Amino acid sequence: MTASRVPDGPVHEPIALTVNDRPCSPAVDPDVPLLYVLRNDLGLKGTRFGCGLGLCGACTVLVDGQPRTSCDLPVGAVRGSRITTVDGLAGEDGLAPLQEAFVAGGAGQCGFCLSGILMAATALLTREPDPDDATIRSALEPNICRCGVQPRVLRAIRDVVEARRAKG
Numbered sequence: 401m402t403a404s405r406v407p408d409g410p411v412h413e414p415i416a417l418t419v420n421d422r423p424c425s426p427a428v429d430p431d432v433p434l435l436y437v438l439r440n441d442l443g444l445k446g447t448r449f450g451c452g453l454g455l456c457g458a459c460t461v462l463v464d465g466q467p468r469t470s471c472d473l474p475v476g477a478v479r480g481s482r483i484t485t486v487d488g489l490a491g492e493d494g495l496a497p498l499q500e501a502f503v504a505g506g507a508g509q510c511g512f513c514l515s516g517i518l519m520a521a522t523a524l525l526t527r528e529p530d531p532d533d534a535t536i537r538s539a540l541e542p543n544i545c546r547c548g549v550q551p552r553v554l555r556a557i558r559d560v561v562e563a564r565r566a567k568g
């Protein structure tokens with residue numbers, strides 16, 4: 401009697417993406433959430449899993465510049481898109497100004513929410529370089545922080561806005 405062979409898993413077509421300015425083509429099930437592909441297939445661990453239901457904002461990434469929760473977004477739905485994660489925020493010169501401001505202002509406690517908040521704030525400051533407090537609050541509304549650092553987050557974003565204003 402010959403041993404039965406374990407069947408191979410399904411073969412998936414590569415899905416073309418650009419992640420943090422690098423083209424890649426993970427061969428994954430198109431129904432798998434983008435978050436899992438980022439973390440498990442591409443090794444980008446900065447984006448966090450919170451609720452898994454699109455409710456907390458911890459997994460927020462930018463898809464073609466727009467903030468999207470990645471836990472409930474099938475990777476097949478973003479084929480061909482430009483994805484930016486918190487892992488891609490820092491440049492060759494170091495942390496992005498928003499990251500610097502968060503560090504300087506102690507805008508974080510456990511830090512679990514911060515990847516998502518940084519991405520939502522990055523999207524905001526790209527589309528609206530000089531937002532008022534109400535606009536900042538509204539942009540961050542989908543991002544929940546259970547540690548209550550929202551006042552410090554607001555201050556850090558304001559610091560970036562004011563530094564930009566000062567530069568003209």
Ligand code: FES
Nearest residue numbers: 450451455457471
């Ligand atoms: S983990 Fe995606 S919204 Fe909570």
Ligand code: FES
Nearest residue numbers: 509511513545547
């Ligand atoms: S710093 Fe802990 S959840 Fe926001």
